[in-house]
Amino acid sequence: MPLQSLKRLLETPQRFARDPLLFRRAQLLNFILLTLTALMSVAALFNIVIIGDSRLALIELAMVVAILLALWRFRRHANLHGSAWLASSSAGAMLLYLIVHTEGDTNPYVLLLLYPLFVYPLHGLRAATIAYLLFVAAVLAIFVYGWAHWSISCPAQTLFNITTALLIGGGIIYYYEHTREEALNRVRTLSMTDPLTGIWNRTMFDEMLAREIAKTGRHQRCFSLILLDLDHFKQINDTLGHDVGDAVLREFARLLATRTRASDGLSRWGGEEFALILPDTSCQQAEQLARDLLETIREHRFPTVGRVTASLGVGTFRPGSDRDAFFRAIDQALYRAKRQGRDRHAMSDDDRTAD
Template sequence: MSTPKEADLGVSLEQSRSGLRDNHRRSLTRTLFLVTGAALLIFGSLQFINGHFLLATAEFIASGVLFFGRYRIYSSPNLEHWIYGYLVSGFSFSLLILVVPDASITAYTWILMIPVLSYLLLGKSAGFRLSAPFLVAGCLVYAFSVDSFASAFALIDLLNLVLCAVLMLLFVHIYETRREEAEMKLFNMAQNDSLTGLANRSSFQSTLARTIAECDRSGSGFALVVMDVDHFKLVNDTMGHDAGDRALSRIGKLLTERLRATDSVGRLGGEEFGLILRDVKPDDSFELMEELRERIAASELPYGDATIRLTASFGIAHFPEHGRSAETLYRAADRCLFAGKQAGRNKVIRAGVSAVRR
């Protein structure tokens, strides 16, 4: 059994603040820096021609900072700082344009970009916290800078802006909320076994890889257990797959009911399960698996007029005594599991012990 090479989905989702992963946000931010920097060069030149020398100078300086940032952000560990700096500065600059006499009569349209960029780069919560105050400030600045209360026509223009800003914020917020829900649902489907609700093979292997890394840094240990339901094929062959599915669900519940919050359990495929027991000594892990073996053997699952009774065999390997990699630990646990099967099944065998009494 090999460890997957793909990225850990759990970590990937945890690092995602929006619909974009960090590498995509970094790429988009660099593109925004390039486009905005080029636009500011053009606007600065036009403002210089129009006689707004201070504003033109500010735009030239901002353009230079953006071009520098475009190359710096490629390897910078402070992505969030660059994003917040860009958004806060950009939104503030948009408000400043509104109060500059004759700078641009359509500058207020940039206010409507505030929620789009905020939610896209920061996600729902941070995006709302940043965009809502700027939207309110933008509408207020527009109202007083163009004297929107002077006539009915000016008031209509103000109300159009306010309505569009509110609707833009509302629609983006609803979209981001639904997107997060859909992503979480897909994530859970990708990480969990649909039958038992336990972690699936890929998720379990990712957890194992993280556990190895954490224990390697801290110097602590853990037990890897591979469990297989004995003679499970007979259940499917004699009682049908529905009975087999119910039996596997029952096994999953028995495993999760006994394990601690720090332990992990997953269905590796078919009737095979994996367990990770954190910070346990070999004798303790053996006793725990013995108790689970007895609980499974004593469990009875009614199915129609029949009763399903199952037993299970366990193989235990410990980190780092029996291996420091997932592959080595799996091989050690598998050998113990095979030894238990050869010894008559319904056994718990741990690495380094040739035979174990029931």
């Protein structure tokens, strides 16, 4: 039982798993919070029993309390940013206190290089750079104060060495984080988008659909969905080749993107099928958009093939609706539009009944 509890504590909350960058930050934060709790607890005990420094021990115990609060917020409320700032601020304050407590002893300065090692992965480049520059400024300010009040041999040389180490160490970690974030962002973009058309793929469609369904339950609002299928697309591939077919798909995605809002979710469902999620959109608004899209598609001239048409299935998700039944109804509406002659839209049975 204790081993299972420890295993659960070491595991990163899976609510961050969808975003590789956030998941890595969450993993690091979880590790740092647990490690700092253990280290500061041991340090407080060591300072009380061995060193006899009760003041430092109390500060370390206060830090343990702050870190436990951050850990609770992180695991209970999935609060990544607030918990990360609480952890990095506590660690930074502790490092600064060590400098003051030892009155300029050079040994604690080695620990200062630990600060950028976790502040950059925790906060990202921009916020971490601001935090680190403030930290460096605080270190230098403390040292300048100590120059006049502490017994430091060769203070100018010590100040130079510390400043150089902090700036070079922080610069190296900044560069590493910059290249790592770029790589992760490329991976994230590839995992979210369709490589041919550049719009969202089916995975992102499923995620946005789940979010909109959840919002519908919380706020009692509806959203609409349009499924689009290019008519006779197989003939284009068979007669003109797949290169022409791919060009038509890219142009079709571009054309749809020009007629949608920033809040709408346009994705390639598969093959020549596309899906358009319309947040906070009623049945009547979705049907009007379907008519406008059909007219836009009819008037457009595609590369090589000229005129292309599409069939649309339209439906509205209301509070209390079933996800599978909702999607199945729109899919049936799409095929009904095709059976009725294509180049038209059809409403789902639920929406026709509502009308």
